[in-house]
Amino acid sequence: MSEEKEFVVTPWEVRGEIDYERLIRDFGTTKVDSELLERIKKDAGELHLFLKRGLFFSHRDMNWILDRYEAGEKFFLYTGRGPSGHTHLGHLVPWIFTKWLQDRFGAELYFQMTDDEKFLFNQELSLKTTMSFTYENALDVIALGFDPKKTFIFSNVEYVKTLYKIALEIAKHVNFSTVKAVFGFQNTTNIGMIFFPALQAAPCFLPSVLEGKNIPCLIPASIDQDPYWRGIAREVAPKLGYYKPAQIHNKLVPGLGKGGKMSASEPETAIFTTDDPDVAVKKIMSSYTGGRDTAEEQRRLGGRADICPVYHNYEFLFVPDDKELKKLYDDCKTGKMLCGECKMIFASKLKPFLKEHQKKREKAKGMLDKFMVKD
Numbered sequence: 164m165s166e167e168k169e170f171v172v173t174p175w176e177v178r179g180e181i182d183y184e185r186l187i188r189d190f191g192t193t194k195v196d197s198e199l200l201e202r203i204k205k206d207a208g209e210l211h212l213f214l215k216r217g218l219f220f221s222h223r224d225m226n227w228i229l230d231r232y233e234a235g236e237k238f239f240l241y242t243g244r245g246p247s248g249h250t251h252l253g254h255l256v257p258w259i260f261t262k263w264l265q266d267r268f269g270a271e272l273y274f275q276m277t278d279d280e281k282f283l284f285n286q287e288l289s290l291k292t293t294m295s296f297t298y299e300n301a302l303d304v305i306a307l308g309f310d311p312k313k314t315f316i317f318s319n320v321e322y323v324k325t326l327y328k329i330a331l332e333i334a335k336h337v338n339f340s341t342v343k344a345v346f347g348f349q350n351t352t353n354i355g356m357i358f359f360p361a362l363q364a365a366p367c368f369l370p371s372v373l374e375g376k377n378i379p380c381l382i383p384a385s386i387d388q389d390p391y392w393r394g395i396a397r398e399v400a401p402k403l404g405y406y407k408p409a410q411i412h413n414k415l416v417p418g419l420g421k422g423g424k425m426s427a428s429e430p431e432t433a434i435f436t437t438d439d440p441d442v443a444v445k446k447i448m449s450s451y452t453g454g455r456d457t458a459e460e461q462r463r464l465g466g467r468a469d470i471c472p473v474y475h476n477y478e479f480l481f482v483p484d485d486k487e488l489k490k491l492y493d494d495c496k497t498g499k500m501l502c503g504e505c506k507m508i509f510a511s512k513l514k515p516f517l518k519e520h521q522k523k524r525e526k527a528k529g530m531l532d533k534f535m536v537k538d
């Protein structure tokens with residue numbers, strides 16, 4: 164993304180206030196419209212809240228995936244995590260939706276942990292650290308309730324023997340100028356990163372390779388990961404005789420600071436699933452809200468829910484009831500409720516959420532073997 168747009172969305176950096184309509188145009192994706200929603204509702208039997216609220220807003224080839232599904236051909240799901248630290252609330256959004264897709268469509272899930280990427284990209288992280296976060300993050304995935312018979316989680320480092328052959332096939336069709344243009348790589352970028360996109364593209368074709376027949380792939384993930392599919396996987400697929408992977412993209416949960424996404428690299432403004440609930444509440448209390456300078460001004464002019472990360476956290480994860488959400492929005496915009504009160508409400512919802520998730524995460528420790536695949 165260029166600077167004049169005043170926001171940046173790449174797999175490694177998200178900055179500024181994101182204009183999602185513009186991203187659809189710039190990335191050449193398609194808006195999730197009412198017709199597609201009707202079709203998903205018919206096939207899934209219901210619509211997930213994230214779809215109703217427009218939080219999964221963009222896609223590629225969803226109609227093709229549903230054509231195949233309606234014709235009796237099963238698709239598989241592919242998503243992942245770059246284990247640079249603990250899981251935060253934003254990561255949960257595509258995973259919760261992926262779980263819903265698995266349940267509703269009976270789909271298998273291949274879940275990639277790019278411990279190689281995070282080691283290569285981040286000078287501070289050792290391979291030992293990223294590999295251990297693979298297992299920490301896998302606990303969060305398992306805690307969401309995925310079906311162990313249909314879910315395969317793998318660390319790139321530990322599953323590379325299987326992935327490497329596919330990555331090689333991909334890499335042979337991608338030259339340096341392409342990855343420079345797609346990812347903004349420079350001459351100073353280390354050569355591991357230059358090869359890495361082939362490894363993130365590889366799982367798009369993995370089940371097809373394992374089963375010896377073409378299987379449609381659907382990737383639920385935020386739009387920040389799109390360059391891998393747009394620039395690499397979808398370009399190379401026809402050359403290797405595979406289907407192009409389809410995508411459905413979610414918006415990004417903002418961090419608790421001003422602008423940008425919730426990001427593990429900014430721990431003060433991210434709520435991690437492993438945070439002590441009291442520590443998480445402290446982060447909320449010092450969150451940016453877009454609130455006015457004084458209480459008097461806030462009462463007179465109203466708050467700015469549209470740019471407030473607290474409000475967006477309600478919208479994504481904490482207020483499933485539409486009427487309750489609307490009341491919070493209206494009370495903010497009319498100045499009836501001030502930011503302090505609103506933050507207290509967030510805290511009262513977040514605390515039990517974290518406690519519950521942490522219990523499930525603890526239980527998941529005994530289930531890792533059922534989910535992890537290795538060479």
Ligand code: TYM
Nearest residue numbers: 242243244245253254256257275384385388415416424425
């Ligand atoms: P990573 O670890 O940056 O993010 C993991 C997943 O979470 C999404 N995401 C967010 N969604 C909502 N709000 C946020 N603030 C937020 N931050 C991140 C990401 O889009 C992603 O879906 N290289 C990848 C790992 C990966 C992957 C994949 C992701 C490997 N294969 C296939 C998606 C699909 C990464 O570092 O993701």
